[in-house]
Amino acid sequence: MVSVVEDRVLTQDVFEDLARHAIRAEEALRLEFVNGKLGVKAVPDGDRGRIIAWLTQICMQSDPNRWLFGEQGLRIESYRRGNARPDATLAPIDTFVGQGEWASADGVLMVVEVTSYDEDTDRRDRVEKPRAYAETGIPVYLLIxxxxxxxxxxxxxxxxxxxxxxxxxxxxxxxxHDPVGIELDTEPLKSWVR
Structure with missing residues (x-):
């Protein structure tokens, strides 16, 4: 027996409600809505966490008035019709004050993604997210x-x-590059790969 499902467009409001409920139902499930597609973001592993900690230290030493926020939900793409949860987001420390789970990308200086070991990382991190972040006007996208x-x-x-x-x-x-303005020595990254 074959089920026929009517094609429906997922709106940003419906996505945000779905993501809010998914987080409550299962802590390990994190959703994104990029390029009109619903995606599941991989749970961070220990090496990814260590990479983000390393980058946080570098960013804080560079300018203590900025913070590298982990997992901050952002509204992205043209007209903010998408939602992403970058591994890290560099912004002035008060940028997200008063905003909810899905914040405006205004004021964001850089987003960071660390590739996961799943089958859609090529499409998601190397193709769709660079386009979405560029459409949003985020000055720097760092892909590790x-x-x-x-x-x-x-x-x-x-x-x-x-x-x-x-x-x-x-x-x-x-x-x-500016507005980040950091010279990044990537030598330590060699220690955190499989």
């Missing part, structure tokens, strides 16, 4: 790619894509 042992710094969003993408292997130094 544990599959390829590379760091990709996307910068200069033009409203559709990032005009500049710099890729370096782990062990090299890379510039996180």
């Amino acid at each position: 790619d544990r599959d390829t042992c590379e760091v990709k710094v996307h910068s200069q969003p033009d409203g559709v894509r990032y005009e500049q993408v710099v890729t370096v292997p782990y062990g090299k130094t890379v510039t996180l």
Whole structure:
């Protein structure tokens, strides 16, 4: 027997309500809504957590008035029709005060994704999210790619894509362009890959 399901468009309001209930039902389930598609974000592993802790220390040393927020939900894409939960978001420390679970991306300086070891990481972290973050106008997207042992710094969003993408292997130094303004030595990342 085949079930026929009528195609329905998932709206942002319905998604946010679904995500709120999913978090309450199962702590390990975290949802995103990127490029009109519902996605499940992998639960962070210990290496990912260590990478974010390392990056947090670097960001705090650079400017104590900014914070690298972990797992802050953001409204993204053109006209803010999507929702993402980056692994980390760099912003002035009071940026998200008074906002709910899904905050405006206004004031965000950088988003960070650390690849997970699942089958859709290529599409999600390397294709869909760079476009969505560029559409939102987030100045820097830092992708720490544990599959390829590379760091990709996307910068200069033009409203559709990032005009500049710099890729370096782990062990090299890379510039996180303004407004971040950090020289990032990626040598420690070699310790946190499988």
